[in-house]
Amino acid sequence: VTGDSERELRATLLRVSEPASPGLVAHVRTHGVAQTLEDIRCGAPIAGAEVEALRHRLESACGARDLDAAAAVGARLVIPGDDEWPLQLDDLGWGLADCLGLWALGRRSVLEMTERSIAIVGTRVATDYGLAVAADLAEGLAEAGWTVVSGLAFGIDGAAHRAALAAGGPTVGVLACGVDIPYPQGHRSLYRRIADEGLVLSEHPPGAAPQRPRFLVRNRIIAALSLGTVVVEMAARSGAKSTAVHAGRVNRHVMCVPGPITSPTSAGCHQFLREHPEAALVTRVAEVIELCGHMGELAEPVRGPASVRDRLGPAVARVLEAVPVRRHATVERIARTALVAPKVVEAALAALEAAGLVASSGDGWAMTTAARRDRAARRAPVGEELPFDDW
């Protein structure tokens, strides 16, 4: 080990230890990588770590060999201090375990690819609804210049990666196994495309298998790499929840997409929104960008169709309401119906006439065809679709 470069040392350590082992990570923080490896070799006690098991692994570990193996498949190890090191991962120290290094497959800079990125995650057993929503969000984010980060899993992850690629946008897949292992096998060609056009990342050394606990450990990388995490669909118990929780711990935006309350794969999203007031309900790309983007990237509020009536003041609206649809009425009659003084009625009728909504004849006032059409064009019957503060 002595004489090895920092990169070789970290490659060795990533081979010897599971990522996010709290005791070991704390020891590295205090004593550095070289000393930690030395302590493992000597069997020196490391609080919270099983030194004997680590020592056994260290005997057969060789960082230089892993770096060579990675290079053989076009991968590299990115470590703190590198130009392309994603500095946002340093936030993991705020409550999660530090990342000691990231194996990367793909040509582009990890930092540049992830500086402006959003994670889109969710259940593997997604519904058509969830798949469509994930694809729409990923496409919209890609078109707006954002990188989509996900976990290359079946379901939501895959839909997000694919839509980002289809939109010509960058996408980053973070694996719970070595970056040389296309996992799951069914996503082999997707993995290939992400490696070609984006980045495949992992804390695990080449050849490492996707063991169950590694998925949760991996999820903290997805959460910390991105400015925010969007959960599209998750069941009441789901691995995606860990990504959302991790994102919150490192002060990232946490967002959930709602869905039918009758859908078990939306139940986890609804429960998370109920239990985490800091999590945002999002329904559109613009809302995600408003939250995670720079100031000024505000989402246009959703608005129903406006009608001429909506622009009337309350008194004028009340007068219009009192004008018969087909018959004619006098000013006095309208005043009585509307409970508005005749003088106000006269002024209102003049304004309504100018707007083309009422017309007068010898018999009094009536609605115009345009006003009737405007009334009919409102999709819902009376009482519906009124601006709520219109009185």
Added chain:
Amino acid sequence: VTGDSERELRATLLRVSEPASPGLVAHVRTHGVAQTLEDIRCGAPIAGAEVEALRHRLESACGARDLDAAAAVGARLVIPGDDEWPLQLDDLGWGLADCLGLWALGRRSVLEMTERSIAIVGTRVATDYGLAVAADLAEGLAEAGWTVVSGLAFGIDGAAHRAALAAGGPTVGVLACGVDIPYPQGHRSLYRRIADEGLVLSEHPPGAAPQRPRFLVRNRIIAALSLGTVVVEMAARSGAKSTAVHAGRVNRHVMCVPGPITSPTSAGCHQFLREHPEAALVTRVAEVIELCGHMGELAEPVRGPASVRDRLGPAVARVLEAVPVRRHATVERIARTALVAPKVVEAALAALEAAGLVASSGDGWAMTTAARRDRAARRAPVGEELPFDDW
């Protein structure tokens, strides 16, 4: 007017003035009903009111006649001070206009019927999803002994009333016209059933027509009568929003049901939840009752199916993970794979053996059929459905 009872005076005033007219309501609060009527008769100025129009109406108004007309159809006027006066309406003074009296059709006490009530409201142009959700909530609330309050409109309102009636529960319809007018006409038989088994209420005198502004004024009564308002579906612009806003103003619980983000009739609910952090996302009757009911009526959290693995501690789970599914492995091999000390592995294997998850042979340890079945029974592949804090 002089010599009329307070009930007759209020009947007269409800005929003369639109409810929720701010100036008039303030005048009544300061000077009382009799003096207000006298001021209208004399043409004395009332700030914020069109006294001339009110005076004109007063000429033909007669409270006693309205009380008789109501009695003829089995209705009555309920006023503050009555045993059955719904005291919760006095909260309207907190920022909305006082209610001066409620016309009631139905045998039961207004106070008793509404003391423990929830409003279920929403769009008239509801989807099948919204109608089903409204019916489920109303049925569940009725079965739990709650009164369902709504507006007798098409769509969500009708579905809620009908489901409450079908469950044999009480329901209250608040109209924007006289209680003697079945509005909308298409809900004539529903109106009849509510009048027979529950209550039809309105601030408007017998014969009053359902004019547009009256729906918003009516919505404040729905909001204040109930302990909370649930909006099931609403478009971005919807009258139901006014009920939700009113409910918030009088310190009632405001709840919205989420739905597909692709559904325009859920867009208003999502937007309301985004813009009103005090509004609760609800998905089940139990969540509504937890919020609006007495302390201790807590909703059981939604939980996914538990498996044996979920009850294992992290170290034991890691050991189980390292035991081959079909082949056998030695303690040393398992220790190396799991990165756990051999002594810990031995203890974990003993516990796992006791749980029936692993078995030993001369070749070492392997998973049992039960453990393999437990693993397979988990609906999602590896990495999914893990309890998020399992490491």
